Amino acid sequence: MKRVIIICEGETERDFCKNVLAPHLIHSNIHIQAPLIKRSMGGIVRWSILKKEIETHLQEPNVIVTTLIDYYGLYQKYNFPNWAKGGRIEDKNERMSFLETAMKEDINDTVRYRFIPYLQLHEFEGLLFNDIQIFFNQVPKEELVGLAELKKTFADYENPEMINNNRETSPSHRLQRIIKGYNKPLYGHYFAEAIGLEQIRRKSPRFNNWIEIIINY
Numbered sequence: 001m002k003r004v005i006i007i008c009e010g011e012t013e014r015d016f017c018k019n020v021l022a023p024h025l026i027h028s029n030i031h032i033q034a035p036l037i038k039r040s041m042g043g044i045v046r047w048s049i050l051k052k053e054i055e056t057h058l059q060e061p062n063v064i065v066t067t068l069i070d071y072y073g074l075y076q077k078y079n080f081p082n083w084a085k086g087g088r089i090e091d092k093n094e095r096m097s098f099l100e101t102a103m104k105e106d107i108n109d110t111v112r113y114r115f116i117p118y119l120q121l122h123e124f125e126g127l128l129f130n131d132i133q134i135f136f137n138q139v140p141k142e143e144l145v146g147l148a149e150l151k152k153t154f155a156d157y158e159n160p161e162m163i164n165n166n167r168e169t170s171p172s173h174r175l176q177r178i179i180k181g182y183n184k185p186l187y188g189h190y191f192a193e194a195i196g197l198e199q200i201r202r203k204s205p206r207f208n209n210w211i212e213i214i215i216n217y
Helices: 011-028 047-058 083-087 092-105 124-128 132-138 147-156 171-178 184-195 197-203 205-216
Strands: 002-008 030-033 064-070
Touching: 002 011, 002 047, 011 030, 011 064, 011 124, 011 184, 011 197, 011 205, 047 064, 064 205, 083 092, 124 171, 124 184, 132 147, 132 184, 147 171, 171 184, 184 197, 197 205
Parallel strands: 002 030, 002 064
Antiparallel strands: none
């Protein structure tokens, strides 16, 4: 059985990996482990710290290591490799690919072939804007307070990964306004389960490509 360690930025990503991704990938003979970033126990850290954790996991023979980290909230101060140059690439998908390649190339060359870098564009919560009916099914009517914004978001973004990288308009901040009492880990788990991994993959091409790489590695 293939073993894959997914280093997760936070509880939402970890719970998604454990409760949604792992049961799906076990049918492809893949066992998933989903630890939080050790130094922060949730939340991004400097690249030097994350790099050390990645290389520590890669010391285990045959294990594949990947990441589930939001691009939203990553800044120059975290010193990810080639960050400034990547920031000048206008196309966001090309920018993510450039930054992921830079991450891979900075890992020890004896083990980097088992590292699959992945940055979620823009934020994991973007994947939850997949099917508007899920909101009506999963959220009590009295708590669905941002109905106009919800409908506009679905009208504006066919691909939920493109919901943008701004404090006011990022996916998680939209959800905080749309759902009264929004709880990030709780709703992330429930929504992702209700949508289903296959449907998430259909609407989110970068995420789908990451899953394909893991399966076919």
